[in-house]
Amino acid sequence: MTALEVLAPGVLALVEDLGRPGYAHMGVGRSGAADPGALRLANRLVANPASHAGIEVLLGGLRLRALGPVTVALAGARGTALVDGRPVGRDAVLEVPDGGELVLGTATRGLRTYLAVRGGIDVPPVLGSRSTDRLAGVGPAPLAAGDVLPVGAPPTDLPAIDLAPVPTWPDEVVVPVRPGPHADWFVDGLATLTSRAGYRATPASDRVAVRLDGPVVARTPRAAGAELKPVGLVPGAVQIPPDGRPVVFGADHPVTGGYPVLAVVRSSALGAMAQLRPGEAVRFVLAG
Template sequence: MSIVVLAPGMLSSVQDHGRCGWRHLGVGRSGALDSLSFSIANRLVGNATDMAVIEITLTGPRLRFAESARIAICGARIDASLDGQSLPGWRRIDIPAASELHFGACRSGVRAYLAVAGGFLVNSVLDSQSTDLRAGFGGIEGRALKADDQLIIGDGFRPQCDQVNIDTRWIDPAPDLDFSNPSIIRVLPGSDALDDDDALFADKWTVGNASNRQGLRLQGTPLRIADPRERISEPVLPGTLQLPSDGQPILLLADAQTHGGYPRIGHVIRADWPRLAQLRPGDALRFVRCGARQAQQLLNEQRQRLARMAIAIAADA
């Protein structure tokens, strides 16, 4: 089965769970920024949770399906329609052959995920099918989708239908995916102290226009590091909060580099990474202090919610 890209949208790329275990060679993680939406979309169509999907940014693609398919759309609240019929998110949708799926704009959030039963078949590079846009490998030739691309779908459920069939049951992603403004982001202490311990948490921050899959550039009252001496390059990870010399923090995401020389003033807890993925330029956020024990508890609770969702989805299949 194949899907033809009629129009690519602003930035659509093939992503899976990410490229793990290669940071010692300078290879970043990549992968779906919103791992929660990515996993649920795959579960809804009967895929393994780590199968490749299309990550859609701000405005989506237009796709033609050669054969019938089961799909799910999760993540940002995005305008989606099939041959003129509006499609909701967070549920199974069966579509007939020769359908044209059209994505418009994200109304809240910034990244939506399209999963198709069987997953997208692209070559694996370093144990992942994810597109590393900065390094230019993985996915479809290491780049975003473009018009006339043909995406091959693996073996999976193929509905027998001559019209769209939308499941009335749906998944509620709250509280893990929070579109409120400002968004509350919980932070562990970093290895570098600020001259004012409360400065990071005192005011809200705004996501700048220069943000991308590598990181969110934040704007607010400039921060000052307690020890301004130049630092050697040290390891960084998705979630690391760096402080350049201008005092405006950079919050690293999945396409982040593996090392950096800026002071590391905090680290966003893993349970809040899906929220980071849905922050768009102009959105506001507030940082809240968090301890290691609380961070682990919140991650365990999130994983338990995902496990319960998986059981409910499987029972309804």
């Protein structure tokens, strides 16, 4: 059996795929990769279906040993990576020999790296997905030293990889939003959210939500102190709690929430939100 042995997990390493849709009525959200575009790219590089599970690594520090030769790819955050002590590239196809060690250094740009292995991480699925949902407590436990992750059978018909859509890192993170269902609860709420002043991610951010610091979004006098019955939430919902500082929900968001939703981030920008490091700036714009 081909497998990957975890020698050190780093800050946090999770098995993730594209999630488990269809269980919100049971209180279980979709979850999945916080930056699904990066996981799709890593899977594409090793000729996997996009739905195959990989490893999501927060900041870096992951050390793996190959139990059998494996083909892997790294996408997402930027930073150093070594195979048996030799520097290797990201967004590229990498061969790790039997017994070889892959080490991820600390990310220098972005927050989350995705490792895909040809054949996928073949841990048992839960509700149709191999994703770890930190909020619902569903799926595999966070990786720990000594874990052995089985690798699935590689695809039999390997396509040629002639072009990989490798994203560039922008100088300024600009995120498009649509008006949310409760925009009328706020005094110029969308104008405040999309002002040039922008926001910064706080250290309290995680897979559940990116919590922001910046201009306070004020309620209208009519909505001041008003209560809202719990309503369904989606990834990218921009909720405004009583302190007026936006919270942008991510992959492990709750299925319902009780604070008004001012706006919703376009799905194409969820990956950019997931890669924000504490203290980094983000600016919102109304989607055309």
